[in-house]
Amino acid sequence: MEASEYFKRVGAAARDASRVIAAAGTEQKNQALAEIGRSLDSARSEILIANKLDMDAGRDKGLDSALLDRLELNEDRIAAMIEGLVQVANLPDPVGEITDMDYRPSGIQVGKMRSPLGVIGIIYESRPNVTIDAAALCLKSGNASILRGGSESINSNRAIAKCIKKGLETAGLPEAVVVVVDSADRELVGLMIASPEYVDVIVPRGGKGLIERIANNARVPVIKHLEGNCHLYVHSDAILENALSLCVNAKTHRYGVCNAMESLLVHEQVAAQFLPNLATAFQEKGVLIRGCERTLSLVDGEAATEADWYEEYLGPTISIRVVDDIGEAISHINKYGSGHTDGIVSQDYSLARRFMREVDSGSVVVNASTRFADGFEYGLGAEIGTSTDKIHVRGPVGLEGLTSQKWIVLGEGHIRA
Secondary structure (H helix, E strand, O other), rough: OOOOOOOHHHHHHHHHHHHHHHHHOOHHHHHHHHHHHHHHHHOOHHHHHHHHHHHHHHHHHOOOHHHHHHHHHOOHHHHHHHHHHHHHHHHOOOOOEEEOOOOOOOOEEEEEEEEEEOEEEEEEEOOOHHHHHHHHHHOOOOOOOEEOOHHHHHHHHHHHHHHOOOHHHHOOOOOHEEEEEOOOOOHHHHHHHHOOOOOOEEEEOOOOOHHHHHHOOOOOOOOOOOOOOOOEOOOOOOOHHHHHHHHHHHHHHOOOOOOOOEEEEEHHHHHHHHHHHHHHHHHHOOOEEEHHHHOOOOOOOEEEOOHHHHHHOOOOOEEEEEEOOHHHHHHHHHHHHOOEEEEEEEOHHHHHHHHHHHHHOOOOEEOOOOHHHHOOOOOOOOOOOEOOOOOOOOOOHHHOOHHEEEEEEEEOOOOOO
16 A cells, blocks of 8 residues: 555544544543553563564664664563553543633633644654553543654564554554554655644654654644753852762763753853862763863863854763853853753852743753653653643643643623623
């Protein structure tokens, strides 16, 4: 079957299924999640066999060790997938929540109700566990989903898709509530992002190249972030022992994640005291410093270029700049940052408030590591991704971010005079 005909079929089925899942109650949705978990548990051996096919093919294609690690499933990772389903089932259901009810002078009541987005298309690479995470979050938020994983994980995704289908059927829901695309044809990505008649929102999860392509060509709204150039700013009144711990954690806890600190700004009044100790800690971790002239007068490193201030290194390199004041720090972040996560280390509450108000990012942290910027740490239970956009959701995207609000009006025969 040609890609266009295949997508029309699955797109139409997902659109029909979206109306069914939007009307489903919390109990039925939670039952489906539980049944999918039981199906995964029963199919462990089949999933691992399918994953071995993907791993062997990946090695033959020369995938690097990081990609192979993301691709691999094992008993612990399957258990984590099942536990993720349990966690999503235990989250409050946002669909139908009514807020902000208010009587107007005319006598009517006006408020807002949360409702699903409809059909969510998710395009992702490598990690087959994303298939379960995405399916669970979309299902619980009352959305149908079309999941297009990478060609490198197609056998794993097919095995997982069977479990999802079985769970949905047992719970009495259409199998098209979750469509796992059973094709590696790249044309399908183009069809997904250009078909608003079938798809309401696209969520890309993968490398910068994939996300840029989707953002540039999509005719469907996209929830995305391209880069995670996250900053910490150490103010002159910071407790430097705390600042040292925060900077080391933010940079070295994990390198290849979007909420790792990539750039550090330090107030000139504490730079001479703080930076040598930080450089020693970074040296022990193998972190290369690329600094401004004032930074390099205090510690060893390489001269930073203009490009370094924009860079998301995703590795053991960091850019460091000494600044005159908080205003310069805020201006630097708003110019060079990616709008993901930025923070301040300071004991001055009023300055921290100014930083939170003026820094234009999805997450702004005070006296904490940037590594906290994810759905689990924010109490969302899980996340579909992180958004650096401003409409309709920003920062980690959980169940509430997969819904919108509509106005509701309650009257008792009221007519407008």
